[in-house]
Amino acid sequence: MLAYIARRIVYVVPxxxxxxLVCFMLVHITPGDPLVAVLPxxxxxxxxxxxxAAYGFDRPLPVQFGLWLWKALHGDLxxxxxxxxxxxxxxxxxxxxxxxxxxAAAIIGFSFGLLFGLIAGYFRDTWIDKMATGxxxxxxxxxxxxxxMVLVIVFSVQLNWxxxxxxxxxxxxxxxxxxxxxxxxxxxxxxxxxxxxxIVTRTVRALTGDILSQDFVEALRAKGLRETGVFGHVIKNxxxxxxxxxxxxxxxxxxxxxxxxxxxxxxxxxxLLNSAIFQRDLPLLQGTILVLALFFxxxxxxxxxxxxxxxxxxxxx
Amino acid sequence: xxxxxxxxxxxxxxxxxxxxxxxxxxRRLIRDKIAVACGIILLLIVLAAVFAPWLHLADPYQGxxxxxxxxxxxxxxxxxxxxLGRDMLARLIYGGRLSLFIGVLPVIFAFMIGTSLGxxxxxxxxKVNTAIMRTIDxxxxxxxxxxxxxxxxxxxxxxxxxxxxxxxxxVPQITRVAESVTTSVRNMDFVEAARASGAGAFxxxxxxMLGNVLGPIFVYATGLISVSxxxxxxxxxxxxGTKPPEPEWGLMLNTLRTAIYxxxxxxxxxxxxxxxxxxxxNLLSDSMRSAMDIRN
Amino acid sequence: xxxxxxAIAEVEKFEPxxxxxxxxxxxxxxxxxTKHFPVRGTGLFGGAKTVRAVDDVSFSIAKGExxxxxxxxxxxxxTTARLLMHLMPTTAGEIIFDARQVGRELSLRELRRxxxxxxxxxxxxxxxxxxxxxxxxFGPKVHGMSDASARALARELLGKVGLRPENFAHxxxxxxxxxxxxxxxxxxxxxxxxxxxxxxxSVSALDKSVEAQVLNLLADLKREFGLTYLFISHDLNVVxxxxxxxxxxxxxxxxxxxxxxxxxxxxxxxxxRALLAAMxxxxxxxxxxxxxxxxDPPNPIDPPAGCRFHPRCPFAEALCSQAKPKLSPxxxxxHQAACFMAIPGSGxxxxx
Numbered sequence: 027m028l029a030y031i032a033r034r035i036v037y038v039v040p041x042x043x044x045x046x047l048v049c050f051m052l053v054h055i056t057p058g059d060p061l062v063a064v065l066p067x068x069x070x071x072x073x074x075x076x077x078x079a080a081y082g083f084d085r086p087l088p089v090q091f092g093l094w095l096w097k098a099l100h101g102d103l104x105x106x107x108x109x110x111x112x113x114x115x116x117x118x119x120x121x122x123x124x125x126x127x128x129x130a131a132a133i134i135g136f137s138f139g140l141l142f143g144l145i146a147g148y149f150r151d152t153w154i155d156k157m158a159t160g161x162x163x164x165x166x167x168x169x170x171x172x173x174x175m176v177l178v179i180v181f182s183v184q185l186n187w188x189x190x191x192x193x194x195x196x197x198x199x200x201x202x203x204x205x206x207x208x209x210x211x212x213x214x215x216x217x218x219x220x221x222x223x224x225i226v227t228r229t230v231r232a233l234t235g236d237i238l239s240q241d242f243v244e245a246l247r248a249k250g251l252r253e254t255g256v257f258g259h260v261i262k263n264x265x266x267x268x269x270x271x272x273x274x275x276x277x278x279x280x281x282x283x284x285x286x287x288x289x290x291x292x293x294x295x296x297x298l299l300n301s302a303i304f305q306r307d308l309p310l311l312q313g314t315i316l317v318l319a320l321f322f323x324x325x326x327x328x329x330x331x332x333x334x335x336x337x338x339x340x341x342x343x
Numbered sequence: 344x345x346x347x348x349x350x351x352x353x354x355x356x357x358x359x360x361x362x363x364x365x366x367x368x369x370r371r372l373i374r375d376k377i378a379v380a381c382g383i384i385l386l387l388i389v390l391a392a393v394f395a396p397w398l399h400l401a402d403p404y405q406g407x408x409x410x411x412x413x414x415x416x417x418x419x420x421x422x423x424x425x426x427l428g429r430d431m432l433a434r435l436i437y438g439g440r441l442s443l444f445i446g447v448l449p450v451i452f453a454f455m456i457g458t459s460l461g462x463x464x465x466x467x468x469x470k471v472n473t474a475i476m477r478t479i480d481x482x483x484x485x486x487x488x489x490x491x492x493x494x495x496x497x498x499x500x501x502x503x504x505x506x507x508x509x510x511x512x513x514v515p516q517i518t519r520v521a522e523s524v525t526t527s528v529r530n531m532d533f534v535e536a537a538r539a540s541g542a543g544a545f546x547x548x549x550x551x552m553l554g555n556v557l558g559p560i561f562v563y564a565t566g567l568i569s570v571s572x573x574x575x576x577x578x579x580x581x582x583x584g585t586k587p588p589e590p591e592w593g594l595m596l597n598t599l600r601t602a603i604y605x606x607x608x609x610x611x612x613x614x615x616x617x618x619x620x621x622x623x624x625n626l627l628s629d630s631m632r633s634a635m636d637i638r639n
Numbered sequence: 640x641x642x643x644x645x646a647i648a649e650v651e652k653f654e655p656x657x658x659x660x661x662x663x664x665x666x667x668x669x670x671x672x673t674k675h676f677p678v679r680g681t682g683l684f685g686g687a688k689t690v691r692a693v694d695d696v697s698f699s700i701a702k703g704e705x706x707x708x709x710x711x712x713x714x715x716x717x718t719t720a721r722l723l724m725h726l727m728p729t730t731a732g733e734i735i736f737d738a739r740q741v742g743r744e745l746s747l748r749e750l751r752r753x754x755x756x757x758x759x760x761x762x763x764x765x766x767x768x769x770x771x772x773x774x775x776x777f778g779p780k781v782h783g784m785s786d787a788s789a790r791a792l793a794r795e796l797l798g799k800v801g802l803r804p805e806n807f808a809h810x811x812x813x814x815x816x817x818x819x820x821x822x823x824x825x826x827x828x829x830x831x832x833x834x835x836x837x838x839x840x841s842v843s844a845l846d847k848s849v850e851a852q853v854l855n856l857l858a859d860l861k862r863e864f865g866l867t868y869l870f871i872s873h874d875l876n877v878v879x880x881x882x883x884x885x886x887x888x889x890x891x892x893x894x895x896x897x898x899x900x901x902x903x904x905x906x907x908x909x910x911x912r913a914l915l916a917a918m919x920x921x922x923x924x925x926x927x928x929x930x931x932x933x934x935d936p937p938n939p940i941d942p943p944a945g946c947r948f949h950p951r952c953p954f955a956e957a958l959c960s961q962a963k964p965k966l967s968p969x970x971x972x973x974h975q976a977a978c979f980m981a982i983p984g985s986g987x988x989x990x991x
Contacts, residue, residue: 044481052497167622169573171580172596172614179607281486285577303496315493323484364768532764539724540778540831541751554768
């Protein structure tokens with residue numbers, strides 16, 4: 027077991043390095059001069075050369091990568107061209123808002139997903155199953171940014187119950203878990219939760235159906251176990267896979283929040299990425315993607331380890 | 344031990360006409376009401392988009408400052424008008440052209456690239472497999488939406504860049520499916536039997552592998568179109584896809600966002616189209632999967 | 640023109656590959672066949688280890704005979720079959736098919752005309768996307784037969800294995816029963832006119848009554864086509880019924896080899912004795928009451944030194960864990976065993 031976990035951790039190192047390389051290369055597939063955003067249009071040749079040297083763009087690529095990686099390892103992701111503030115600070119502030127959103131969405135999406143999935147799998151091929159499956163398919167097929175707009179139309183524009191945009195009263199940057207702030211969280215969280223809800227429903231439904239059709243369930247019923255007890259066995263057997271899927275979904279919510287955050291002007295990492303793209307703020311773009319991807323890698327790693335801990339079959343995979 | 348006398352009489356098979364595999368799959372799909380409904384809806388949307396110029400629609404580019412944001416059901420504007428007074432019906436139908444193009448094309452490209460990579464990785468195995476699959480793992484370290492937006496954002500706005508970025512996102516996913524299907528088929532006894540009969544790798548691939556491998560990959564790719572439609576429109580929604588005044592569902596959704604206080608339901612219409620196409624491809628993919636499962 | 644006429648008059652077939660050595664030359668001679676698989680060790684830095692799946696196996700099969708191979712699951716029977724068919728590379732050893740060494744005088748392509756195999760799983764060994772006729776015709780087409788002739792041959796062979804071609808030719812594998820599928824697999828193996836057919840647990844998955852029918856079919860086909868069989872099974876009754884000689888494998892090695900009656904009547908290796916004693920008997924006087932063999936087979940990753948059977952052997956002595964007994968003759972019937980108790984003067988207290 028320990029050996030498996032150690033091997034899994036060692037395996038993350040090349041992945042992290044490759045992720046860093048991809049993030050680094052992003053700036054270099056960008057057409058045009060990476061300095062275009064900072065250089066005045068009438069800049070002289072010398073000024074351009076000076077700035078190029080200052081940002082290190084005049085060195086060979088592998089050297090640039092090495093330097094960039096070395097700094098990144100020390101927590102220095104450069105300075106935002108647009109704001110002049112350190113990239114890491116900007117990203118971490120935004121990420122904390124995204125984490126808030128993702129956790130709220132996970133609570134909604136996972137509870138409904140588990141509920142619908144268990145019910146649909148247990149009552150397979152009945153109208154209950156068909157309904158739950160229908161909701162799940164709608165959840166994974168809906169363009170969630172559009173769903174966000176529709177929710178705003180209904181609950182903000184027409185009913186005027188909840189605010190349409192922002193993350194707190196008066197545009198304050200400080201998040202708090204009080205009603206004044208949670209009101210702002212509800213619509214974006216519901217919007218974000220539909221895809222994980224659909225995917226968790228489908229996964230849990232399939233798992234439940236498979237487990238219930240296995241011989242050992244017959245044996246449990248034959249020895250007189252009540253249905254609630256059978257259900258306990260179902261949950262125990264479905265847990266490792268369901269957990270892995272949910273972990274992955276949490277990662278997707280953290281990394282894929284840009285569309286929802288744009289719709290609701292939620293000041294998270296997605297909105298930051300959006301402004302980095304449109305202001306051609308390449309260090310910020312690079313840094314945001316790197317941080318989000320690293321979060322995702324670490325989350326995957328912890329899911330794998332957690333799965334190994336609760337599933338006795340994955341001891342020496 | 345003793346054995347019964349040799350059965351001299353030749354055996355017969357149960358009655359009933361033997362049908363080809365794909366004929367069987369087709370028959371089962373046609374019996375599936377959901378699959379047929381989805382197929383018809385998709386066909387209508389595609390045909391309308393292709394033949395839009397012959398449908399006597401209003402000019403999707405012709406705006407009118409005095410007829411902006413008319414509600415659904417206005418005379419001459421059956422689905423209302425947009426923020427520049429352009430006919431929504433015409434724009435939704437014309438919008439299908441670009442939206443379907445940028446949504447479907449990445450999956451087709453990824454299907455071709457990913458299937459080739461996965462077949463090679465799965466059939467050759469060994470170091471080639473390791474090289475291909477470890478590279479694929481790197482792309483799996485990014486959530487797909489983030490990867491699409493990162494590439495698209497770095498390359499800059501535009502239809503080509505949007506297609507390129509989505510292709511890059513889908514190639515790893517299709518490669519993984521293709522590799523795992525190929526590996527499992529390759530280890531089946533009938534492939535061993537074909538090798539035992541002296542057939543070369545290419546013949547085995549053509550006769551014994553492709554027919555068994557392409558189906559599941561194709562089904563997976565059909566389901567991916569659903570994701571691709573949402574992401575492609577999403578990129579346009581963010582301003583990373585096509586540019587105004589082109590009609591495209593994601594971009595229309597973006598430009599109509601400000602109109603939700605004036606005429607909300609017209610503003611939501613382009614999303615209905617994306618939703619419809621996406622859910623139809625998803626349901627069709629599910630139906631195909633169960634129709635292809637011949638053992639039951 | 641003449642070809643077209645003959646195709647109508649008589650189905651085109653391959654001639655079996657040439658008989659070179661005559662009756663005295665064994666059809667197949669296997670010398671020192673060895674297969675080691677590298678496996679990943681457990682633990683973070685558990686280095687590579689090897690599974691000794693097949694270790695220095697030698698035997699030969701005479702023309703027209705049936706050699707049975709028996710042993711517990713995991714003893715290397717099926718690996719041996721796959722090595723003979725060259726479906727996986729050998730680690731060491733030579734395979735001589737009718738006086739021609741495979742890979743030197745005999746190409747792989749020719750070998751596959753001379754030697755065919757029927758697998759255990761009748762469903763998995765047929766391509767689900769091809770009709771039965773197409774599956775049988777595939778091999779002949781690979782070897783250059785035209786599509787029409789190959790299909791005609793397939794239909795003829797379906798008749799030979801007792802399946803009406805008009806009923807079965809266009810069916811798919813999932814549309815026929817297990818016994819019928821295995822007949823199709825036999826027809827497929829015969830399509831290249833092989834001289835040796837390897838039957839790897841080919842009847843093991845069938846119902847007892849169907850198994851008997853297929854065994855009888857195999858006997859008929861052997862007579863009609865002059866075939867030689869290598870029959871692999873864990874079912875001793877079936878092996879005794881069909882085989883002329885039998886080879887007993889334990890953990891990748893040959894422990895006993897000889898005419899089937901000699902081995903059954905006077906098993907020389909304690910492992911063979913245990914296997915035979917474990918056979919269910921319908922005779923109440925011969926009921927086994929003491930488990931003849933205890934313990935699990937040791938792991939082939941780390942086989943015991945000396946005689947590989949010694950940890951489970953009731954007669955093991957110090958000698959058995961130190962030296963490996965060679966396969967040695969018992970009498971002059973060709974009966975051989977690898978046990979110190981069968982080797983005169985070996986030093987074992989029970990040696991003759």
